[in-house]
Amino acid sequence: MTEAKQLKTTALHSSHLTHDANMAEFGGYDMPLWYPSGTKAEHLAVISRAGLFDTSHMAVLTLEGRGAFELLQHSYTRDLLHCQGKSNTPLSEGSSVYGLFLRSDGTVLDDAIIGQLGAERYMIVVNSSMGAAVSAHLRELSEGGVTITDYTDELGKIDLQGPASARILHSLLSDPEQVLADMGYFTFKGDIFPGGSTALRLKDGTSVVLSRTGYTGEFGFELFAEKADILHLWDTLLGAGEPYGLLPCGLAARDSLRAGAMLPLSHQDIGDWLFGHTPWSFVLPWDQKGDGWTKTFIGGEQLLQGKRDYTYGFAGYDPRKITISSSSEVQDGHGTPIGIILTCTTDMAIGRVGEHIFSIATAISKGRPDSFQARGLSCGFVRVGRPCEPGEKVLLVEGKRKLTVEIRKNIRPDRTARAPMARMRNR
Amino acid sequence: MKEIDELNLPGDIYYSKEHEWAAKEGDIIRIGISDYAQDQLGDIVFVELPETGSSFERDEEFGTLESVKAVSEIYLPVSGEIVAVNSELEDAPELLNEDPYANWIVEVRPTDIDQYDELLSKDDYVAMLKG
Missing domain, CATH: 3.30.70.1400 (Aminomethyltransferase beta-barrel domains)
Structure with missing residues (x-):
């Protein structure tokens, strides 16, 4: 038996238990992995309608x-x-x-x-x-x-993610036109911190920071509020979202959504090793020539001089995954070990027709066959010692289990995170 | 997650320590996973089945179940030959979540029928779950 750890809880903990969430430890907190509707339904809800996540552990x-x-x-x-x-x-x-x-x-x-x-x-x-x-x-x-x-212990955070998010928020805002109309990706409104002067209040008076960000790759918002307001905010959002098919979602769906959206999990896909050649190189302050920095910063010189390995996204050919263990590895087509698996999960909203990946969100006019059914594809990230080209096939190996996957620049197509606000409000 | 007293555990079948169930139908034994197993796994999204005609020893891995989060091996509770697989699960793996007893996984012709009687009764299985 392992010793029981003292886990932290969020302001929504008793609500999660009341709603029969399957709970597990994450980042020192007791958090919901999924609710009774299940991970698959939650994942698909965020792609086609909306999902609500307790992210107060951040x-x-x-x-x-x-x-x-x-x-x-x-x-x-x-x-x-x-x-x-x-x-x-x-x-x-x-x-x-x-x-x-x-x-x-x-x-x-x-x-x-x-x-x-x-x-x-x-x-x-x-x-x-x-x-x-x-x-x-x-x-x-x-x-x-x-x-x-x-402020972590004084605040809570709720993520409202999915194409219906703006319409769900609309009914809760006293002046939705003024709040939402000009809200671009990676902008926010409201200031709940001491000294803040730009309050954003919902109709019921709840003061929030409303940020057009998220961790699903889909259109949506993150809402920060005082811990004392979080349970009320959660229930209000769930109520407003009910007509739109909003589902409360757990961390399992959050993980599969973010992997399909090519977003890294800190301490798993990036972490205690030299930040290498990754899909997230845009976070570095590259100069115009692309071989140095526009500023000096901690760690910058080491990145230019050190041996940086290569991180790539991948997608498989069916939902099958590999369990990541101390013996799991990535092999090239000749069976030579080239690296390790960082993340391996299943995006249940996508599938292949031949080699081509479609999402349930792909429009028919963009080529999704009428008969398309997403069976799900394994996906995630690998870290290898040599460059790979998109389209290259590599093997994920653990024990006697082997899966062929394809190195990809993109995994789940037709994501909505950056979609124009006007389109998402009127859908 | 279900409490132990909320689990659906029929009393007329046997269980294994690895959370499979086994039910004798004439000289064939049907194998599936228990309500506890499906509840722990969450949504099952893929089932890897063995070939009909293949043989396995008791407690040998004969297939895998995949939830969104994890891969889980399934182990044969009695030695024998696979005489049938439930291929409905290939297109509809979620049937295992919906009803893990109506939706069996394989049928086995046991090489030693005594192994069946060595499995856990419902009461033994519940006692094991309660630890």
């Missing part, structure tokens, strides 16, 4: 004071002067950006979404149980003048 920090900008320029992989939109404009109030905190040896401490609350005021969202480590890292690099506060 850590939320603020960084403020003179020197906050300089500290992030020094510690974060994104160049905050050149990170927004296609024209690489500076991060501005109400916008956020995804990047990494590296250690001085170029390994990944954690990934983070940083939102600008105001001049020299930022909110930083990092992974479960990482609030203390990232705070300590920033304090160590700070030259004073800034305040770093960990």
